[in-house]
Amino acid sequence: MDIADIRELYQDVILDHNKSPRNFGKPHTHTHTSCGHNPLCGDTFELFCTVDGDVITDIRFEGSGCAISKASASMMTSELKGKTIDEARHLFATFTNAVTSPLDSPVDESLGNLVVLAGVREYPVRVKCATLAWHTMQSALNQSQTASTES
Numbered sequence: 001m002d003i004a005d006i007r008e009l010y011q012d013v014i015l016d017h018n019k020s021p022r023n024f025g026k027p028h029t030h031t032h033t034s035c036g037h038n039p040l041c042g043d044t045f046e047l048f049c050t051v052d053g054d055v056i057t058d059i060r061f062e063g064s065g066c067a068i069s070k071a072s073a074s075m076m077t078s079e080l081k082g083k084t085i086d087e088a089r090h091l092f093a094t095f096t097n098a099v100t101s102p103l104d105s106p107v108d109e110s111l112g113n114l115v116v117l118a119g120v121r122e123y124p125v126r127v128k129c130a131t132l133a134w135h136t137m138q139s140a141l142n143q144s145q146t147a148s149t150e151s
């Protein structure tokens with residue numbers, strides 16, 4: 001997909017997810033959690049995952065931040081629910097690559113709905129806003145590795 005096709009969708013999708021974030025609010029139970037902070041912008045989110053075996057059965061977030069950080073967290077949680085930890089890590093790598101690639105390079109369509117967020121390439125100072133939720137997710141899942149080696 002071309003960045004020009006994304007440009008039109010970008011603002012609409014960000015506004016929609018910012019106004020009605022999906023999976024927002026702390027769940028009653030969770031197995032993994034992490035808090036992420038982006039000091040450049042002041043975005044702070046807490047992420048809660050429930051992992052059963054190696055599948056992320058629930059993933060939610062709360063906190064506050066700019067429209068991009070919130071929309072990214074909303075879209076990420078929608079995309080990762082039901083995925084395995086390996087799939088989540090793979091998507092993290094693909095996503096990070098997509099938002100940090102040169103402006104006119106093609107966007108990996110395996111990202112599905114997330115391709116829209118590659119529009120952030122046009123706003124380099126906001127890339128950290130878009131990746132905050134993803135780094136927080138990685139950090140939450142890494143705690144599971146520690147937990148599993150101990151058990």
Ligand code: ZN
Pocket residue numbers: 038041042043065066067068069129
């Ligand atoms: Zn931000």
